[in-house]
Amino acid sequence: MFEGIEEDIIEYGMGIVDEVEVACIRSESVSIELKKTVPAHAGESYGTGLIIRVIDGGRIGSSSTSTPDTWRSCLDQAIASAHLAEKVPWGGLPGPVPLSGEPLAFDPSVRLDPEIALSFCSDLLQGAEEYPEAMVVGGGAGFSIGRVLLSNSAGISYHEEHSSVSASLEAIADQSTGFEYDRSAFMDIDPHAIGRTAAELATGSRNGVPITTGTYDLLFSPMAFASLAASLLQSALNGRSVHMGRSFLAGKLGEVIASEDLTVTDDPFYPGGLGSTRFDAEGVPTSRMELIKDGTLTSYLYDLKTAYRFGTMSTGNASHGGPGGGISIGIHNMVFEAERMADPGEGECMYIHDVIGAHTANPLTGDFSVEVQNSFFMEDGAKGDPIRKAMLAGNIFEMLGKIVGMGETPRRIGSVIVPPVRVSDMRLVG
Amino acid sequence: MDENLRYWDLRYVSGEHTGIDIDNRQVESAGVSFFSKAVIRALGPKGWGIVTVTPFDPEDRTSLSSYLNRAAKAAVVTREDVVLADAENRRPLPVPPMKEDPRDVSLEEKAALLLEITEAASLPGVTSTRGTYTERNETVFFLDSTGYETSYTICRSGFSVMAVAKRNGAMEMGYVRDHTIDGLNIRHRSPDGEKAGKRAVALLDAKKPKGGRMRAVLDPELGGVFAHEAIGHASEGDLVKEGASVLKDRIGEAIGSPVVTIIDDPTLRSFGFEPVDAEGIGGTRTAIIEGGILRRYIHSRETLAAVGFGDAGHARAMPGNIPVVRMSNTFIAEGDASYDEIIEECRSGILLAGSRGGQVDPGRGVFQFNAEYGYLIEGGELKEMVKDVSLSGEILQTLHSIVLCGNDLRMHPGYCGKGGQSVPVSDGSPHLLLEEAIIGGSGDV
Numbered sequence: 001m002f003e004g005i006e007e008d009i010i011e012y013g014m015g016i017v018d019e020v021e022v023a024c025i026r027s028e029s030v031s032i033e034l035k036k037t038v039p040a041h042a043g044e045s046y047g048t049g050l051i052i053r054v055i056d057g058g059r060i061g062s063s064s065t066s067t068p069d070t071w072r073s074c075l076d077q078a079i080a081s082a083h084l085a086e087k088v089p090w091g092g093l094p095g096p097v098p099l100s101g102e103p104l105a106f107d108p109s110v111r112l113d114p115e116i117a118l119s120f121c122s123d124l125l126q127g128a129e130e131y132p133e134a135m136v137v138g139g140g141a142g143f144s145i146g147r148v149l150l151s152n153s154a155g156i157s158y159h160e161e162h163s164s165v166s167a168s169l170e171a172i173a174d175q176s177t178g179f180e181y182d183r184s185a186f187m188d189i190d191p192h193a194i195g196r197t198a199a200e201l202a203t204g205s206r207n208g209v210p211i212t213t214g215t216y217d218l219l220f221s222p223m224a225f226a227s228l229a230a231s232l233l234q235s236a237l238n239g240r241s242v243h244m245g246r247s248f249l250a251g252k253l254g255e256v257i258a259s260e261d262l263t264v265t266d267d268p269f270y271p272g273g274l275g276s277t278r279f280d281a282e283g284v285p286t287s288r289m290e291l292i293k294d295g296t297l298t299s300y301l302y303d304l305k306t307a308y309r310f311g312t313m314s315t316g317n318a319s320h321g322g323p324g325g326g327i328s329i330g331i332h333n334m335v336f337e338a339e340r341m342a343d344p345g346e347g348e349c350m351y352i353h354d355v356i357g358a359h360t361a362n363p364l365t366g367d368f369s370v371e372v373q374n375s376f377f378m379e380d381g382a383k384g385d386p387i388r389k390a391m392l393a394g395n396i397f398e399m400l401g402k403i404v405g406m407g408e409t410p411r412r413i414g415s416v417i418v419p420p421v422r423v424s425d426m427r428l429v430g
Numbered sequence: 431m432d433e434n435l436r437y438w439d440l441r442y443v444s445g446e447h448t449g450i451d452i453d454n455r456q457v458e459s460a461g462v463s464f465f466s467k468a469v470i471r472a473l474g475p476k477g478w479g480i481v482t483v484t485p486f487d488p489e490d491r492t493s494l495s496s497y498l499n500r501a502a503k504a505a506v507v508t509r510e511d512v513v514l515a516d517a518e519n520r521r522p523l524p525v526p527p528m529k530e531d532p533r534d535v536s537l538e539e540k541a542a543l544l545l546e547i548t549e550a551a552s553l554p555g556v557t558s559t560r561g562t563y564t565e566r567n568e569t570v571f572f573l574d575s576t577g578y579e580t581s582y583t584i585c586r587s588g589f590s591v592m593a594v595a596k597r598n599g600a601m602e603m604g605y606v607r608d609h610t611i612d613g614l615n616i617r618h619r620s621p622d623g624e625k626a627g628k629r630a631v632a633l634l635d636a637k638k639p640k641g642g643r644m645r646a647v648l649d650p651e652l653g654g655v656f657a658h659e660a661i662g663h664a665s666e667g668d669l670v671k672e673g674a675s676v677l678k679d680r681i682g683e684a685i686g687s688p689v690v691t692i693i694d695d696p697t698l699r700s701f702g703f704e705p706v707d708a709e710g711i712g713g714t715r716t717a718i719i720e721g722g723i724l725r726r727y728i729h730s731r732e733t734l735a736a737v738g739f740g741d742a743g744h745a746r747a748m749p750g751n752i753p754v755v756r757m758s759n760t761f762i763a764e765g766d767a768s769y770d771e772i773i774e775e776c777r778s779g780i781l782l783a784g785s786r787g788g789q790v791d792p793g794r795g796v797f798q799f800n801a802e803y804g805y806l807i808e809g810g811e812l813k814e815m816v817k818d819v820s821l822s823g824e825i826l827q828t829l830h831s832i833v834l835c836g837n838d839l840r841m842h843p844g845y846c847g848k849g850g851q852s853v854p855v856s857d858g859s860p861h862l863l864l865e866e867a868i869i870g871g872s873g874d875v
Contacts, residue, residue, distance in 0.1 A: 032507070035510055035671075036672055038477075038509045038510040039477065039508045039510065040478065040508055040509075040510035040512065041477060041478045041479075041480055042477070042478070042479050042504040042506075043479075043480040043481070043482065043752075044480070044481050044482070044501075044504055045481070045483070045484075046481075046482070046483050046484070047482070047484040048484060048485065060459070061459075061461055062461055063461050063463050063464075064463040065485075066466050066467065066485045067485040073464070077461055077464075078461065080461070080462075080537065081537075084460040084537060085458070085459055086456035114504060114507055115507070118507055135673055137673055137674040137793065138672055138674070170674070170793075172673060172793045175676060175794055175795055176794060177793040177794045213641070213642060244454055244560070245557045245558035245594060245596070246560070322459065323449035323451070323463070323564070324449055324461060324462070326461070356789045356796065356797070356822075357788060357789040357799065357820070357822075358789075359789070360786045360787045360799065360800035360820065362603070362786070362817075362818055364603040365601060365602065365818070367638070367818035367872065368818075369800065369818065369870030369871060370798060370820070371796055371797075371822040371870075373796075389822070389868075391641065391798070391822050392870075393641060393820075393870045393872035395872065429869075429871075
């Protein structure tokens with residue numbers, strides 16, 4: 001890495017501004033991409049990044065570069081950026097605390113070896129062969145390892161390693177498509193099962209039947225639920241959006257906002273969570289945060305700046321998600337829990353595996369109307385006929401109040417952890 | 431260099447990104463960041479070996495050759511027989527001159543101009559405003575194993591302004607954005623802020639439609655999204671090649687009504703303009719559908735060789751990413767109907783306007799997109815305003831339902847995502863009348 005550079009930057013910067021923070025990020029990866037059933041691309045990547053943040057008289061500035069050698073101009077830009085920013089009642093960067101233990105999202109057995117990626121690809125294909133009527137369109141597998149070093153002028157020098165293992169497959173049978181993937185920090189994904197599921201979805205969704213427009217009970221797969229609800233709920237819980245008047249959940253702390261058995265937690269220590277970490281992007285130690293407890297809104301998410309500004313504490317949710325690597329508010333592992341149902345598909349319902357267009361929902365009000373994908377009539381947990389085409393319309397926040405229960409086994413979808421979710425009374429337009 | 435390589439290329443992109451974020455009239459953040467990213471592709475006896483490097487120094491030929499060796503080594507495990515079509519057009523287009531180069535304007539002045547726009551959005555009833563400015567200056571350097579070399583510098587900049595209006599616990603959002611390659615576009619743009627504020631307030635009184643099958647009119651922005659989602663993606667040569675497009679094996683077929691002509695044109699002076707594509711190939715205006723007949727796909731060199739029917743020059747890449755077949759400026763050509771004729775002809779239905787984006791499954795042939803707002807049409811006239819309304823359809827049916835194309839084509843800039851990469855595009859259309867559309871909505875009007 002470019003160890004040592006952070007000390008030079010902090011020392012130089014402290015001659016000019018009140019506080020300095022430096023994040024050095026390095027990552028490497030390998031991947032194999034399949035086109036149909038054939039390995040077509042074999043890739044490697046090597047990346048570095050440097051993010052500098054300065055605070056001067058309560059004004060915060062930042063800049064980033066992929067060329068660490070040129071840190072001086074990056075620092076100059078961070079200082080210029082601070083001059084322009086509005087002053088906030090800043091209470092200082094955090095100092096060091098002992099953060100002991102193994103890295104939470106790093107598996108030392110992850111190796112950047114194309115041969116292993118290739119063997120994952122052949123497992124994907126073998127899995128897909130269980131449904132021979134499905135044609136493989138493409139897919140692939142990849143591994144990456146990253147290291148973050150975070151230092152600041154208050155004496156922090158933390159580092160953390162991350163690893164990532166992923167595989168995906170896309171299949172088609174006639175005009176019916178199926179896609180499945182998994183991504184983990186550990187070598188615990190099952191490419192064979194991924195391949196099989198993609199091919200099974202494609203095969204099973206053929207010959208869809210029309211449905212009548214009306215109101216139905218739905219069983220959302222973890223994937224469908226996560227893509228509809230997670231990012232919208234996250235932005236509504238974002239402390240900055242809340243205080244700036246852009247959140248549906250503003251002013252609702254302590255109120256019941258969901259069905260009474262829904263609990264949503266940000267758990268930075270969730271075993272196997274992709275977003276697991278001991279400190280956030282500002283060096284604030286992370287902790288488990290209950291956001292919704294038994295249907296009641298219990299907390300928003302904060303970084304330091306927003307917390308100082310509105311007289312509260314950082315929840316350890318700063319991330320490098322802003323433009324140019326600047327700080328934004330994020331979530332580590334978003335864990336959804338509700339009353340467990342032995343058979344969430346009991347009685348009659350529609351099983352919704354995925355949706356098309358989740359990102360087109362109204363980010364402010366939570367209203368959405370999306371097209372369902374790989375969805376089925378379901379009776380007592382058994383899939384019946386596939387649904388040819390239907391639009392699902394509703395409101396995310398209202399939907400949280402219509403959750404009847406969840407299945408036993410949660411699934412990881414990126415940094416969202418959720419079981420299948422049973423929701424009543426939703427509108428489908430056929 | 432490894433003698434087993436049939437071809438290699440390097441695409442190196444460097445530059446700086448400026449971002450300004452104004453939240454409720456205060457500068458939340460403003461600053462400049464730097465990037466330097468390279469992709470090296472090497473074509474071995476079979477498929478591609480690819481190395482992505484950040485940062486990269488193009489002057490350092492020793493490191494280029496060591497990365498090339500890595501790419502050559504990586505390519506050994508590939509098994510696809512990749513063939514490249516000849517690079518016929520290697521004449522880069524000049525980057526159009528800018529009216530005002532954003533690099534000549536200070537960050538302070540840009541922040542002040544953006545502030546003016548967001549302040550204009552603060553109308554009575556508006557409780558929150560936000561404005562963002564982005565500017566990316568990038569220099570692209572391309573070199574390949576034939577010795578061909580080219581480079582250009584392009585600046586893409588623009589703004590968005592958002593207003594939130596509240597009344598009795600209800601909340602709505604108005605949103606206006608504009609991005610361009612024509613230079614600084616944030617002077618005298620207060621009317622855009624005002625428009626965002628007015629829309630937010632007006633939406634407080636809008637109803638949610640019930641949804642169902644009905645006649646629909648699409649405005650030029652949404653018509654453009656329709657062209658992009660319903661046809662553009664499915665005509666991408668890589669999807670056709672892999673069997674993931676419903677437009678596979680349909681060249682020469684009538685897949686739409688005779689009034690429909692859809693074109694993708696990277697040479698057009700609009701937000702998706704590229705002087706050359708990410709394989710160093712000059713752009714071509716590709717008429718995908720002419721008079722309802724599917725004529726061409728859009729291609730990279732590889733997919734043109736594999737599939738045929740169409741033009742290379744449509745490969746695009748985000749800095750530090752591999753070239754992928756992508757749209758650039760995609761539009762439905764003008765017809766001769768006036769806007770008034772279209773609304774009148776619709777008689778009873780819905781007008782959908784503005785876009786919150788869309789998505790397509792090109793293999794299944796189903797697309798979805800969402801409008802920002804709309805109006806019910808009754809007796810050939812616009813009536814009540816509606817909100818949160820979307821449209822979905824099947825590619826092979828919906829194009830037949832376009833019965834009228836207006837004479838008022840307009841392009842709208844945006845970004846398109848595919849394969850984890852986001853590239854600047856523009857979409858456009860005249861007003862369109864659809865004989866039958868599936869409208870999604872959760873309301874009861």
